[in-house]
Amino acid sequence: MPQAVATGRVPESAPTTAASKLTPLPVKATEIRISHSGWYSWALLDTRTGELSGPADRDALSTTASLIKSWIGADFLRREAERGLLPSAEEAELVETMIRDSDNEAAEELYAANGRDDSIRRLISTCELHDSLVAADGGWSGTLLSPADITRLGACIADGRAAGPTWTEYLLEQLRAVRDDGDFGIRKAFPEDQQKAIATKNGWVDREEEQEYHVSCMAIGTGWVVGVMARYEIEKGPEYGAEICRLVGAQLRKAAGG
Secondary structure: OOOOOOOOOOOOOOOOHHHHOOOOOOOOOOOOOOOOOOEEEEEEEEOOOOEEEOOHHHHOOEEOHHHHHHHHHHHHHHHHHHOOOOOOHHHHHHHHHHHHOOOHHHHHHHHHHOOOHHHHHHHHHHOOOOOOEOOOOOOOOOOEEOHHHHHHHHHHHHOOOOOHHHHHHHHHHHHHOOOHHHOOOHHHHOOHHHHOOOEEEEEEEEEOOOOEEEEEEEEEEOOEEEEEEEEEEHHHHHHHHHHHHHHHHHHHHHHOOO
16 A cells, blocks of 8 residues: 655556456545645545555544534434334434535434444544544534545445445535535535535534634545545635545545546
8 A cells, every 4th residue: 555745645556457347436645735834634545445545644533523424324224223223203304404504413312322422433433444533522513524434434434334235325425415515525616516425424514712713624526435534724714625635625626537
């Protein structure tokens, strides 16, 4: 597996025979150049081969904010199925509004039903995350993931481990239907007619204590997942981080010939 350097450049390596026969992905690791303040990092996972690319700090931790709602929904649905239960109409509505509209009250209700911190511990074990931590205050918004672990979460959702066989496609449908304020970032780098085929969940939060804005982005495509995280001056607001996510997606697309 190639190792990235701090600039985001991934050294070229000879592809394996099996990998060379695969259809090229619409995104490809490259050196990302963005004029910015603060910090950002990214990771790209080829879910067909397991190859993870990105800069050296792709394992650095940051706040997920609403991105973690993708796991909260998956964890709730899988556990209901494991108990032989179907979500009620009200519970299904909570899942849908939490993901599509990033409803915080719905997230809090489902997070409590999942056992709060226990849900994040299940995330780390189920999805084999390497870097992530439960929030110090026990809240879902403060869960700490890395860009690399965002891609592992996305792969876990796509391959069915997160939501289980009954609910995986349903969950992906909700993630593809993210709308309004939450519909930004990586998939906006793709043509409009391709965007709705990409599952996404993003997070954005102003951290008053640190005087920082935190943005996190995940995009799940066929055979790939991209994760981006950014921290920067609080006065720049969510749009600044959303544009960083979009620009990373655009440069990964350009490297792949898009």
